[in-house]
Amino acid sequence: GQQVMQIPQYQHVQEGEDFTTYCNSSTTLSNIQWYKQRPGGHPVFLIQLVKSGEVKKQKRLTFQFGEAKKNSSLHITATQTTDVGTYFCAALNYGGSQGNLIFGKGTKLSVKP
Amino acid sequence: DAGITQSPRYKITETGRQVTLMCHQTWSHSYMFWYRQDLGHGLRLIYYSAAADITDKGEVPDGYVVSRSKTENFPLTLESATRSQTSVYFCASSGTSRDPAFFGQGTRLTVV
Numbered sequence: 001g002q003q004v005m006q007i008p009q010y011q012h013v014q015e016g017e018d019f020t021t022y023c024n025s026s027t028t029l030s031n032i033q034w035y036k037q038r039p040g041g042h043p044v045f046l047i048q049l050v051k052s053g054e055v056k057k058q059k060r061l062t063f064q065f066g067e068a069k070k071n072s073s074l075h076i077t078a079t080q081t082t083d084v085g086t087y088f089c090a091a092l093n094y095g096g097s098q099g100n101l102i103f104g105k106g107t108k109l110s111v112k113p
Numbered sequence: 114d115a116g117i118t119q120s121p122r123y124k125i126t127e128t129g130r131q132v133t134l135m136c137h138q139t140w141s142h143s144y145m146f147w148y149r150q151d152l153g154h155g156l157r158l159i160y161y162s163a164a165a166d167i168t169d170k171g172e173v174p175d176g177y178v179v180s181r182s183k184t185e186n187f188p189l190t191l192e193s194a195t196r197s198q199t200s201v202y203f204c205a206s207s208g209t210s211r212d213p214a215f216f217g218q219g220t221r222l223t224v225v
Contacts, residue, residue, distance in 0.1 A: 006155075033213060042203060043156065045213035088156065092210060099163075099210030100146065100171065105155035 004029075004091050006104030014112050019076040021107035023089035030092050032065055032072040033101070038085040046074075079111050116140050119204050119217035126194050126224055134189045134220050136204030144207045145187040146214065147171075147179065149200040156203065162187055163210070194224045 005024045013019050023032065031050045035043040047056055049065035049072060056063045062075045076083055086106040093102040117138040126132045136145065147159040148171075158171030160179040168179050176198060178190045187206075191198055201221050205214040 031211060035214075042216040042219050043205075043214075045215065048213060090214075100144075100158060100161045100169070101205075101207075101210075101214055102158065102172075103148070103156040105153070 004032075004089055004102060004104040006089055006107055008107055009105065010108050010110075012110045012112065013079050015081060016078050019079050019083070019109055021074050021087050021089075021109075023072045023074075023091075023104050025070050025091060028069045029072075030069075033090045034063060034072075034074055035088045035090060035103075036085050037088065037106070041085075043088060076109075079109070081111050081113055084109060084111050117204065117206055117215055117217045119202075119220050122218060122220060124220060124222045126222070128195060128224055129193050132191045132194055132222070134191075134202055134204075134222070136187045136189070136217060138185055138187075138204075138206040138215075140206060140208070140215075141184055142206035142208050142215075143184070144210055144212075144214075145181065146205040146207075147177075147187070147189045148203045148205065149173065149198075150203060150219075151200050159189065159202075191222075194222075196224050198222065199224045 033048045034046040037043045053067045054065040060077045064073045086108045088106045089104045090101045092099050120135045146161040148156040157173050162168045162181040165184045201219050203219045204217040207214045
């Protein structure tokens with residue numbers, strides 16, 4: 001079945017530094033979604049990218065979808081302690097009789113004040 | 114996300130016992146999912162359902178059973194719990210397969 005590989009697995013940054021996580025697939029993706037999970041919490045939807053080369057911004061967060069629709073990235077500018085958590089990418093998988101959402105393993109971000 | 118609720122939030126059970134985790138959503142979403150989350154493995158799909166009475170296996174279905182007699186409910190049953198099923202279980206729902214998924218608060222299950 002389809003897989004999405006996410007790197008790095010962990011990232012430790014000083015507050016104010018930038019952070020980027022990458023999501024890669026060997027197959028073309030129809031869309032990519034990003035989620036954030038705070039420690040002890042549940043995944044919360046952040047954004048969805050659909051178009052080739054799409055770039056979307058949410059305040060200090062910038063999301064990109066590659067031209068070939070095989071990779072995506074999430075970049076956080078000037079991290080804050082509130083950014084702590086695990087960031088997941090997810091893609092639609094057509095395995096099985098219906099579509100379902102397959103998640104990358106996530107990037108755990110810690111921010112040192 | 115009060116629209117999707119899981120119960121119980123915490124459960125301790127013994128090896129070999131049957132246990133059912135409940136999931137209820139109020140949005141009338143067609144799709145519902147069960148994931149388990151373990152360190153180093155991220156979120157792995159157990160089962161999912163595209164509509165009432167339609168279910169399909171995910172990545173790790175062995176040892177689990179699901180049913181979807183009503184659109185709003187999607188219970189997950191461990192027929193004979195094993196220690197390897199100790200995990201945090203998340204239920205999620207979405208309107209279509211392409212829509213964002215909304216997650217419940219999770220159930221932390223410990224099998225002793």
